[in-house]
Amino acid sequence: MSIAIKGGTIVTADLTYRADILVEDGRIAAIGPDLAGDEVVDASGAYVMPGGIDPHTHLEMPFMGTHSSDDFDTGTAAGLAGGTTMVVDFCLPAPEQGLIDALQEWHQKAGKARSDYSFHMAITWWGERVFAEMPKVVSEGINTFKHFMAYKGALMVNDDEMFASFSRCAEIGAMPLVHAENGDVVAFLQQKLLGEGNNGPEAHGYSRPPEVEGEATNRAIMIADQAGVPLYVVHVSCEEAHEAIRRARAKGMRVFGEPLIQHLTLDESEYQNPDWDYAARRVMSPPFRNRKHQDSLWAGLQSGSLQVVATDHCAFTSEQKRFGVGDFTKIPNGTGGLEDRLAVLWTKGVNTGRLTMNEFVAATSTNIAKILNIYPRKGAILPGADADLVVWDPAATKTVSAATQKSAIDYNVFEGFELKGLPAVTLSRGKIAYAKGEVRAGTGEGRFVERPANAPVGKALSTWKELTAPRKVERSGIPAGV
Numbered sequence: 470m471s472i473a474i475k476g477g478t479i480v481t482a483d484l485t486y487r488a489d490i491l492v493e494d495g496r497i498a499a500i501g502p503d504l505a506g507d508e509v510v511d512a513s514g515a516y517v518m519p520g521g522i523d524p525h526t527h528l529e530m531p532f533m534g535t536h537s538s539d540d541f542d543t544g545t546a547a548g549l550a551g552g553t554t555m556v557v558d559f560c561l562p563a564p565e566q567g568l569i570d571a572l573q574e575w576h577q578k579a580g581k582a583r584s585d586y587s588f589h590m591a592i593t594w595w596g597e598r599v600f601a602e603m604p605k606v607v608s609e610g611i612n613t614f615k616h617f618m619a620y621k622g623a624l625m626v627n628d629d630e631m632f633a634s635f636s637r638c639a640e641i642g643a644m645p646l647v648h649a650e651n652g653d654v655v656a657f658l659q660q661k662l663l664g665e666g667n668n669g670p671e672a673h674g675y676s677r678p679p680e681v682e683g684e685a686t687n688r689a690i691m692i693a694d695q696a697g698v699p700l701y702v703v704h705v706s707c708e709e710a711h712e713a714i715r716r717a718r719a720k721g722m723r724v725f726g727e728p729l730i731q732h733l734t735l736d737e738s739e740y741q742n743p744d745w746d747y748a749a750r751r752v753m754s755p756p757f758r759n760r761k762h763q764d765s766l767w768a769g770l771q772s773g774s775l776q777v778v779a780t781d782h783c784a785f786t787s788e789q790k791r792f793g794v795g796d797f798t799k800i801p802n803g804t805g806g807l808e809d810r811l812a813v814l815w816t817k818g819v820n821t822g823r824l825t826m827n828e829f830v831a832a833t834s835t836n837i838a839k840i841l842n843i844y845p846r847k848g849a850i851l852p853g854a855d856a857d858l859v860v861w862d863p864a865a866t867k868t869v870s871a872a873t874q875k876s877a878i879d880y881n882v883f884e885g886f887e888l889k890g891l892p893a894v895t896l897s898r899g900k901i902a903y904a905k906g907e908v909r910a911g912t913g914e915g916r917f918v919e920r921p922a923n924a925p926v927g928k929a930l931s932t933w934k935e936l937t938a939p940r941k942v943e944r945s946g947i948p949a950g951v
């Protein structure tokens with residue numbers, strides 16, 4: 470069965486033009502005028518863009534004594550309703566657990582996905598087994614390895630482990646990711662604040678100042694450079710971290726930065742709310758920052774020093790957040806955003822003139838497809854690409870409300886936001902997955918997307934590192950005794 474998307478304006482990362490799209494067998498079969506299909510999607514007055522790719526989600530994540538409440542079913546339903554057609558989640562091996570064993574567990578969980586998905590593999594401990602299994606992970610279609618520099622005593626890895634893992638990534642054509650916060654300093658500040666009686670959600674922000682993020686980002690960049698591998702910094706929230714990335718890129722280093730839609734649009738005043746639940750629902754790491762940091766992140770997207778807008782969707786209910794009453798360090802860290810990422814970025818970015826429509830597509834889809842080495846299968850509107858598309862109605866409006874969301878939790882951090890520009894129809898591999906407010910893709914219809922190793926930037930960097938590696942100077946006529 471074929472579908473013709475007719476009358477719309479195609480918006481990609483580099484072009485805006487009027488054309489129809491014919492979709493057949495899950496792929497884009499043709500782009501041009503007057504195309505016909507078995508079914509027609511009317512896109513007049515709308516933009517047709519590559520479906521969003523969210524490279525940072527935690528669905529059914531085991532964390533802080535509980536599991537995040539959106540699983541691959543509700544999480545990907547929320548994504549499709551918001552125009553996101555692929556998520557990349559994090560596979561988290563338990564202490565001493567093998568990577569391949571953990572991967573099997575994550576494949577099991579993701580069997581419920583309604584949209585396509587992939588995984589990053591987290592390095593949560595270090596040893597012979599992890600070293601040996603990393604290439605197997607790559608042969609299973611995963612080319613990224615995540616390192617937490619925070620969450621001391623849980624997910625955190627130390628510098629020597631990071632250097633060993635980054636070096637292994639360089640050997641096997643993979644790319645490391647980092648959650649960059651100095652976990653030792655955060656752990657110290659948490660205890661200090663608690664000791665001083667500062668136990669509410671606002672103390673979460675005080676315990677993770679921008680400096681700890683900036684320091685860790687600089688450190689990760691240095692370690693990646695010494696290991697000879699590109700680096701992707703997740704949830705960049707502040708000028709200090711952005712500055713480190715900007716400086717590294719200006720020196721020719723291959724470093725990518727990912728701000729979140731939450732950090733771009735919500736600020737630290739949220740933690741001062743007198744309602745404990747309200748503030749706790751917004752506890753995530755890094756925490757929300759002030760206006761100066763938000764302006765820095767927007768400028769990074771505009772200038773190209775930051776490339777991707779993600780969500781870090783890790784949704785806990787109010788009841789789960791209450792684990793931390795009396796001790797902010799026990800509030801499960803994480804917020805939602807999958808359903809609203811595109812519409813909030815459009816409203817606050819495109820409608821305000823901060824971003825062009827093409828920059829919007831780059832930041833929500835195309836750039837990450839290139840970084841993760843799945844372009845142009847994903848992130849493109851080209852013949853042969855997967856027909857993951859969103860028909861975007863720039864005139865549609867809504868007020869964000871937890872009461873109408875697809876996510877399983879009982880609140881929304883964007884509650885009350887007035888959005889203009891919404892998905893009308895989302896297609897996932899050529900099928901209508903969302904239309905008229907209803908998710909049509911069924912549980913389990915999503916597919917795992919394999920991501921090959923040796924992405925172009927990684928290959929270029931290893932060529933350069935090899936060319937410029939230290940070489941012994943061969944000398945003749947060396948005087949005796951020297």
Ligand SMILES: NC(=O)NCCC(=O)O
Pocket residue numbers: 527648752753754755781783802803804
């Ligand atoms: N970000 C957050 O607070 N929770 C999810 C885990 C992580 O990404 O650090």
Ligand SMILES: [Zn+2]
Pocket residue numbers: 648703704754755
């Ligand atoms: Zn993180």
Ligand SMILES: [Zn+2]
Pocket residue numbers: 525526527781783
């Ligand atoms: Zn995360």
